[in-house]
Amino acid sequence: MSSKHIAIYGKGGIGKSTIVSNLAAAYSEDKNVLVIGCDPKADTTRTLVGRRIPTILDILKEKKGAQEEDVLFQGYGNVMCVESGGPEPGVGCAGRGVIVAMKLLENLEVFSQDPEVIIYDVLGDVVCGGFAVPLRENFADEVYIVTSGEYMALYAANNISKGIKKLKSNLGGIICNCRGINRELEIVEEFAHRIGSKVIGVIPRSELVQESEIDAKTVMEKFPESEQAQKYRKLSSAILDNQGFVIPEPMGADEFDEFFRGFQ
Template sequence: MLRIAFYGKGGIGKSTLASNISVAFAKAGKKVLHIGCDPKSDSTRFFLNKKQKTVLDILDEKGNITREEIVLKGKFGISCIETGGPKAGVGCAGLGISTTMQELERLGVLSENWDIIIYDVLGDVVCGGFAIPMRKHYVDKICVVTSADFMSLYAANNILNGINNYKSKKNPLIGILVGNKINSQSEEEIIKLFAEYTNIEIGALIREDFSFKLSDFKKELILENENFSDSEKEILYLKNKIETIEYTKELSTLSEEELEEFRDNISRRMLK
């Protein structure tokens, strides 16, 4: 079983990438479970063409859940779960993940014969709830999604700190950097320099492409539409990279001072 989590700053394209990777594995004949870990509950919309009722919604309504209520079959045979969470400004957003994982353990869902489990996780690791997939070792490989924006890289560094904090000899938590929404060679170089500073392997460098925005509006995945062939190549490259990466070097997360040094280095390079 290959267990993957997608982390990154909000709005960086995690859900789109995670969903497309789920499809890539499903089209390769794998049995896929896709778990959306965001209070917006929108990660599985691509597969179901509707907003899925969440684990927390059902628990609030009934006080208990069954497997059939929370695991729905979508496109390409992908099984879907949405954790859910509180309304904006009310309660702890990480509660949805922790509660869902307890219920999935109780129902034995995670022990079924899945080939691939993908977690689409909100934000960076500043909340213990969002860190649960790595903290409780429900995942083996973590795709850290970032753009060349400094705050996106700042969030990526936080996630790498989480990987280092929660890794173990039994589960080293392999980190994979995914550069997304890249508009220029300069932005690509920024992400490559961040990878060099932090010693993380790059899984893919994905160019900004209107096809990703269009696929969101059309509720289609990149791999569903033959007009998105260029973007499809990037998705399949990332899928293959995720499969083949078995070991990465020790991650070197950056202190606040080192982040400022990195920022200054970028500034000097861009002004040349």
């Protein structure tokens, strides 16, 4: 089977990094995996490596001739990890790190080593050119949006789907990262239906996530036999086997508000 190049988008703070790191750990049980953190917070790979790793932008500030061993770090399950990084808050373009990172990884021929699964963790600020790079430059073949049933998370998901449509990218589905609100799955399923997609996975709220992250570990590593770990394995299989891709049809502002008010 050819390699999977997956981009995971979503509103900041919605739990993308937790899902990406646990997905990577699930895939690592029988595949070679590369994770590329494209969020300026640079925290995607902390639970895989057990610590924060230097970002590409930080490394390039110190040395011009960065090599593979400077930017690529091995994590749990032999997952290879990269963080693009970003500027200090309030200084410069947050997406610039993604552009610089992709160019460097190409130059170092990291992609030509052909990992079986590449996962990009991307902030949902699609108005920024840097965050569109994984899609616009064809680094990722398929996109998944993480959301809860909350208004702002869904509003961001709808905006992200506008960016996906503009770039004519393949939306593989919506991942519901539950916050425990009333009628949550029903809301997210209706949202997915409205934009022409589907819910591909449901991750329940779990205290095991917090317990694992305190130890800088994934749930897959700390609680591998747990029900929560099985949810990540199930999601990883659903994404691996997915054949149902669409170019989404996002809602307009009035339609979106009408949709959400229907659940009040």
